[in-house]
Amino acid sequence: MSSMSRRQLMLAATGIAAVAAAPRLVFAQAAAPAPAPAAATGPFTLPPLAYPTNAFEPHIDAKTMEIHHDRHHQAYVTNLNNFAKDNPQIADKPIGEVLANLTAVPEAIRTGVRNNLGGHANHTMFWEIMGPNGGKPEGEVLAAIDRDLGGMEKFQNEFNAAGGRQFGSGWVFVTVTKDGKLAIETRPNQDNPMMDGKRALMGNDVWEHAYYLNYQNRRADYLKAWWNTVNWAKIAERYAAAKAGTLGA
Numbered sequence: 001m002s003s004m005s006r007r008q009l010m011l012a013a014t015g016i017a018a019v020a021a022a023p024r025l026v027f028a029q030a031a032a033p034a035p036a037p038a039a040a041t042g043p044f045t046l047p048p049l050a051y052p053t054n055a056f057e058p059h060i061d062a063k064t065m066e067i068h069h070d071r072h073h074q075a076y077v078t079n080l081n082n083f084a085k086d087n088p089q090i091a092d093k094p095i096g097e098v099l100a101n102l103t104a105v106p107e108a109i110r111t112g113v114r115n116n117l118g119g120h121a122n123h124t125m126f127w128e129i130m131g132p133n134g135g136k137p138e139g140e141v142l143a144a145i146d147r148d149l150g151g152m153e154k155f156q157n158e159f160n161a162a163g164g165r166q167f168g169s170g171w172v173f174v175t176v177t178k179d180g181k182l183a184i185e186t187r188p189n190q191d192n193p194m195m196d197g198k199r200a201l202m203g204n205d206v207w208e209h210a211y212y213l214n215y216q217n218r219r220a221d222y223l224k225a226w227w228n229t230v231n232w233a234k235i236a237e238r239y240a241a242a243k244a245g246t247l248g249a
């Protein structure tokens with residue numbers, strides 16, 4: 001502190017104010033985004049990607065994958081571990097139980113837990129249901145898509161349209177009930193269907209951080225290209241788990 005000049009202090013303060021005022025604009029324009037806060041150790045951990053960050057080129061570029069996983073998702077995990085220092089109970093129950101009972105979380109951290117535990121759940125699902133050489137839907141999942149969503153073409157068109165209509169940041173999901181019924185639903189911010197006692201079979205992230213480096217404002221193009229990254233074998237596993245009542249995040 002003592003070595004920092006008055007001018008440096010003012011510049012630092014100005015930078016902090018600018019980031020706070022328009023974080024997404026800063027991200028979009030920055031060549032090298034600020035690193036995520038230093039990782040706090042604790043009960044929450046960042047799940048590693050099961051594939052290299054360039055696995056989805058050209059549909060999702062490696063830099064976007066790296067920043068999205070290593071910085072954005074890591075930030076949610078770090079924030080949760082900071083909350084857990086004084087509130088370890090948020091890590092004691094399955095994520096779905098905590099998200100379905102947010103009124104039980106102390107008010108001082110409730111919004112933070114909603115945003116960061118929702119973000120952790122959403123991104124954990126997101127990395128899991130993507131993969132190279134993802135195949136095609138078949139078996140029970142394909143039958144459910146045909147029965148509940150009008151077949152693959154209609155499903156993909158309506159999923160993309162719903163993702164395009166989501167105003168600002170959020171997610172487009174396919175939710176699944178315990179009896180295997182599917183529906184397309186959107187959520188704002190980092191909300192997750194588990195907050196309504198539901199489960200996400202799959203979902204796509206329509207936050208600008210998911211696509212802005214490569215697609216800028218062309219969210220519709222990202223939504224279309226994203227289908228090339230979907231791992232249908234993993235979605236079949238999640239469908240079976242949902243029907244068995246064992247699907248977590």
Ligand SMILES: [Fe+2]
Nearest residue numbers: 072205207210
């Ligand atoms: Fe994201």
